[in-house]
Amino acid sequence: MHEMSLCEGIRGVIEDQARAHKVDRITRVRLEIGRFAGVEKHALEFAFDVVMRGSVAEGAALVMIDLPGRAMCYDCMAEVEIADRLDPCPECGGGRLMPVAGDELRIKDLEVA
Amino acid sequence: MSQARLVEIETDILAKNDAYAMANRKVLAGLGAFAVNLVSSPGSGKTTLLCRTIEALGDQPLSVIEGDQQTANDADRIRATGARAVQVNTGKGCHLDGHMVGHAMAHLDIAPGSLLFIENVGNLVCPAGFDLGEDCKVAILSVTEGEDKPLKYPDMFTAARLALLNKIDLAPHCDVDLDLYEANLRRVNPGIEVIRISARTGHGMDNWLDWLSGSLTRKRGRAAAE
Ligand SMILES: Nc1nc2c(ncn2[C@@H]2O[C@H](COP(=O)(O)OP(=O)(O)O)[C@@H](O)[C@H]2O)c(=O)[nH]1
Ligand SMILES: [Mg+2]
Ligand SMILES: [Zn+2]
Numbered sequence: 001m002h003e004m005s006l007c008e009g010i011r012g013v014i015e016d017q018a019r020a021h022k023v024d025r026i027t028r029v030r031l032e033i034g035r036f037a038g039v040e041k042h043a044l045e046f047a048f049d050v051v052m053r054g055s056v057a058e059g060a061a062l063v064m065i066d067l068p069g070r071a072m073c074y075d076c077m078a079e080v081e082i083a084d085r086l087d088p089c090p091e092c093g094g095g096r097l098m099p100v101a102g103d104e105l106r107i108k109d110l111e112v113a
Numbered sequence: 114m115s116q117a118r119l120v121e122i123e124t125d126i127l128a129k130n131d132a133y134a135m136a137n138r139k140v141l142a143g144l145g146a147f148a149v150n151l152v153s154s155p156g157s158g159k160t161t162l163l164c165r166t167i168e169a170l171g172d173q174p175l176s177v178i179e180g181d182q183q184t185a186n187d188a189d190r191i192r193a194t195g196a197r198a199v200q201v202n203t204g205k206g207c208h209l210d211g212h213m214v215g216h217a218m219a220h221l222d223i224a225p226g227s228l229l230f231i232e233n234v235g236n237l238v239c240p241a242g243f244d245l246g247e248d249c250k251v252a253i254l255s256v257t258e259g260e261d262k263p264l265k266y267p268d269m270f271t272a273a274r275l276a277l278l279n280k281i282d283l284a285p286h287c288d289v290d291l292d293l294y295e296a297n298l299r300r301v302n303p304g305i306e307v308i309r310i311s312a313r314t315g316h317g318m319d320n321w322l323d324w325l326s327g328s329l330t331r332k333r334g335r336a337a338a339e
Contacts, residue, residue, distance in 0.1 A: 002206075002207055002208060002238075002239040002242070005206065005208075005210075006126055006127075009126045009127055009128075009129060009130070010126055012129055013122070013124050013126065013128060013129075017120060017122055017124075021120055023120070027117060028117075031126070036268070037242075038238065038241070038242065038268055074303040074304075085267050085301070086264060086267070086300070086301075095300055096299060096300065096303035097303070098271070098302065098303055098304060099271060103242075103268075104125075105125060105126040105127060105242075106123060106124065106125055106126065107122050107123070107124050107125075107126060108121070108122070108123060109119045109120060109121045109122060109123075110119070110120045110122060111117050111118070111119055111120075112117065112118055112119075112120055113117060
């Protein structure tokens with residue numbers, strides 16, 4: 001839903017970095033996106049192309065790397081990996097899980113020409 | 114051979130927002146003011162509940178930031194209670210962000226040791242991801258929305274410290290299972306506190322006011338200790 005504003009955030013970071021590293025063209029942007037970050041990947045790809053127009057990353061390839069979702073089980077107190085937010089605990093079958101990782105939205109690196 | 118090289122940056126996409134949010138948090142910490150980010154779908158009763166809360170708090174100092182895509186209706190409703198309020202219109206934006214809230218805070222002249230209520234844009238998805246610098250999110254869920262909403266929109270309820278289950282007066286009229294609402298809230302957030310409330314009849318208001326005053330006392334204590 002807010003993929004446009006995420007891409008505006010990406011553009012802001014990229015432009016700062018390009019200035020700092022004296023780079024005038026970026027050919028690839030790699031993002032790390034947690035399983036629970038709630039990002040609609042197709043929408044993000046679309047918004048990325050639109051928002052990067054006119055920037056140093058115009059036409060850059062976008063690569064999204066998935067990071068796993070992890071949660072703390074309130075029944076057995078184990079930290080477990082789950083694929084879906086509503087999955088039961090793989091250790092004990094419990095249904096009370098608090099996410100501890102998987103909401104990441106990071107720019108990992110930039111490939112510059 | 115390609116000339117390509119990699120620049121490692123490992124930066125959060127929302128780093129700019131987070132920096133604004135941290136600046137807001139610092140201002141609030143200095144003041145010992147407690148800020149609540151009220152989140153919910155449109156129509157669950159955020160503004161009504163806020164007006165009732167302000168009336169119940171009497172002359173206790175507080176301020177309000179109202180977020181909506183359009184209109185100043187809600188800030189007008191809040192000002193009618195005598196409270197200080199600033200309206201932020203996000204236009205196409207689906208959430209408030211740290212920058213908007215920082216501006217609004219600067220206009221409010223927030224009193225030390227006071228409460229700040231931020232009514233976010235009615236939306237169960239986007240506001241979950243944007244830190245405003247608040248002390249915590251309070252999610253409002255009204256009993257007419259359906260017991261499965263925490264399961265369908267888990268992020269918002271996971272991010273909230275407290276859920277206000279509102280419009281409890283309507284429960285007898287609409288075949289709802291209040292225990293199932295609570296069970297589903299705890300399924301996505303086992304640590305969440307839940308208060309059953311009605312902005313209309315005042316049921317549960319005491320619990321909510323106690324929760325607010327306990328939170329504010331702790332915040333003031335931390336500010337005094339620093
Ligand atoms: N029956 C009943 N109606 C309520 C209650 N709280 C709010 N409402 C009504 O719900 C509608 C939407 O409320 P509003 O405060 O504008 O919701 P917001 O969009 O979340 O700010 C209004 O018609 C309110 O009068 C409640 O506790 N009980
Ligand atoms: Mg409202
Ligand atoms: Zn377990």
